[in-house]
Amino acid sequence: MSIRRLPEILINRIAAGEVVERPASALKELIENSIDSGAANIAIRLSAGGLDLIEVIDDGCGMRSDDIALALERHATSKLPDEAIELVETLGFRGEALPSIASVSMMTIESRVRGQDGWRRVVDHGVLAQEGPSAIPPGTKIRVENLFAKIPARRKFLRSARSEYGAAMDVVKRLAMSRPDIGFTVEHDGRRALQVQGDMDRPSRVAALTSKDLADNSVALDYEREGVRLGGIASVPTFNRGIADHQFLFVNGRPVKDRLLIGAVRGAYAEMLARDRHAVVALFLDLPPSEVDVNVHPAKTEVRFREPNLIRGMIVSGLRHALDQSGFRSVQRAAEVNWQREEIAAIPDPQGNIFTPQGQVPHPAYEPSGHYQSRPPSGVFSSLAESRSSFADMGRITGEDLAPLMGRAAEAHEAVPESKRHPLGIARGQVANTYIVAEAEDGLVIVDQHAAHERLVLERMRRAMAQAGGAVPSQALLMPQVVELDEPACDRLEARAEELSDFGLDIERFGPAAILVRATPAVLGGGDVRALIEDLADDLAAYDEALSLKERIDLVASTMACHGSVRAGRVLRVDEMNALLREMEVTPHSGQCNHGRPTWVKLALGDVEKLFGRK
Structure with missing residues (x-):
């Protein structure tokens, strides 16, 4: 078979397979473009988790009509002034995102530069559908509808709308965390899902996007070594979660998911956390662009460091130093009224009694022979629940004053x-x-x-x-x-x-x-x-x-x-x-x-x- 050139539409769809894995991937690229445009506020609208609609509106620098047309061509970008790709300082720079997304959806781009007229261009799965003047405020509005509608093989591999919405929100939170100076608003199916104001300090923005308790249960990091700076916040060990979904890592303002960085965080908390618990951290690494390669993954979610051992050691030592300075601090939550008495769950002894802080309760489910009956009487657990139903009931059952439970050794x-x-x-x-x-x-x-x-x-x-x-x-x-x-x-x-x-x-x-x-x-x-x-x-x-x-x-x-x-x-x-x-x-x-x-x-x-x- 002879070699032939692939048509432009097919090339864009192949690129879309690398860049646009799901609605969250397309949303990430659009928000990054808005951030790079100098926007102070970014508004996002989603429908069905982004499957039916993704709309991103910003108040950035905007584009002229000829720039809009050029932006929809492959490898056309305004973010590389020269060929020094290793010195890139913007989030997006490949010039693949917009043509790739437009090849697998109905995309509408409206944009206006301050002091000029606005322009509108509609592309239906890679084919120009219409264009003309548009009356919009300064900035850019991009609307993506029916993602993968004409590519059922890709559409059927997407997850449910709820799952896609969760992934989209994770993208928004990470990007909003990286830029506390920008205001973000998210609406999903007509309902406000997220809103954070601009001009926030970094700890406040992280707490607003993770947990309101984090601000009172974290330590600040500000560490510098050999031209590399580590900042951010990290939770005290007792403020942790069951999964690592609240570990946010940023390199030169770019959200990344890097095994080296995740392993470094794990190593820093190794002696302070159980193996199945994970700290809440937001770490911001700033280093010269020449010391990190951001071009190792089409979606730009991974990076490669020139000195990985330096970076790992810096994260581990920086986190440990900050945690050491926290002294004996432990997790502090807002005061809550505890209507439940602290009590040990009932435990049977060999004679068939249940020991509780109030006394003993017969336990017919246990036989003195040392074996449980195969089907204990159905009233055992319900009787326990009833006995704990109120303070008055417990007092009548035990015949004792309900003094606060005290741990003490009992006389034999x-x-x-x-x-x-x-x-x-x-x-x-x-x-x-x-x-x-x-x-x-x-x-x-x-x-x-x-x-x-x-x-x-x-x-x-x-x-x-x-x-x-x-x-x-x-x-x-x-x-x-x-x-x-x-x-x-x-x-x-x-x-x-x-x-x-x-x-x-x-x-x-x-x-x-x-x-x-x-x-x-x-x-x-x-x-x-x-x-x-x-x-x-x-x-x-x-x-x-x-x-x-x-x-x-x-x-x-x-x-x-x-x-x-x-x-x-x-x-x-x-x-x-x-x-x-x-x-x-x-x-x-x-x-x-x-x-x-x-x-x-x-x-x-x-x-x-x-x-x-x-x-």
């Missing part, structure tokens, strides 16, 4: 059990209010109380679902709680509301950016409702689409169990410690927590004797 009214009867031994004390130390017949057992109880709560929820025909009893909150989240997170939770109700979590939408929680699973016994909802939203964002229904159920149950378990730092009574050990002995998979970490370790007597030179 009975002989201490023999350790040889129990594989995990008998509790002898608590270390750092986190680890239970038990004496077994053949050594010492150390138990991570939070990790262990997390697994026990998960297994209880699974049993509760099995005995109740797939539903976990719920406990109504005395006062429904409103949890503020971003709109895509609320969309994910709303879509799974029916599944979450099977776990006893009753939620409903409360406006565009909030979730109203009416009830939580009774087996959890209260807890931090806000943290639970935030982590569920994070988990659904990270894994929802990729998991089967059963895997999603296990994921939700695991997240809820984590929030319903005894926390590290909680002082436990001796009887509570022993009850925890006994339940571990009869619960499947209690050797590891829901995240795969061990819940207990044993130090054999022989090993102890070696430590003291007895062997």
